[in-house]
Amino acid sequence: MEIRKALVNDYESIVFIDSQVIGSRKRENKIHNSIKENRCIVCEINKSIGGFLIFHKFFFGHLFIDLIIVSPRMRRLGIARNLMEYIEKIGEKKVFSSTNQSNSLMQNVFYTLGYIESGTIENLDEGDPEIVFVKVIH
Template sequence: MPDAKLSPTAPHWLIRQATPDDVHALVEMDAYATAHASRRVFIYDAVVRQQCLVAVAAGVCAGYLVLTHDFFDHGFVALVVVSPMYQRQGVALRLLVAAEAACETPKLFASTNASNTASQALMTKAGFVPSGQIDNLDEGDPERVYVKFIR
């Protein structure tokens, strides 16, 4: 059972596999995707490969997560995006719990930039622990790697 704490008053978010019909909504909520074609392609490819989970409430896509299994043959949360309208409402945490349940390996990895303190707090809240750092991806902003041991 995932150990992340979820508020009992949080809206009921349905977490499901994203479908091609969701792609437009996923791109629209992601400011980076609206400005960068490579991100739009990444989202589409993740959906087609069934690597994308989406959080939906009342028919509205609130956030999405991309889960792959190609990080040294382990599960890896490649991306978590929540619409600005739904941030700080538990959507990202619920997506991480769903990713943990869907992960096919005993370890689930994720990463974020050292400058992204909100994402680091989310990783801690979701039960991930620091697992190292990768330098030289973004100039002057190392990538912090996290792991959660799930099996």
């Protein structure tokens, strides 16, 4: 398992994984821009992309994990955990992210990695509040 910055050559594989999970290619511009801006990392297993993570620093100047997607056929291998641990090592004092209240699997990943709840945002997805998480890096 290798975690590395996404390359332009990874674009189609990343968009394919994303479209498998959400059922469309509507985020392909976001993915393309994040690769161009060096804000996308991938997890490669046996020369195949197993998942990716997109981050930015627009959340009050802090690093924010914007998107973590793992290929449905490669789940439960520690890909999300490895992507998050990689991003935690880039030298920021705090790392933020969020997930819907209905996404208990992702909440468990956050709790397992030492993230704590930092607040809730209502009205993004009707009837499914967004829970914001933070990890203070020591």
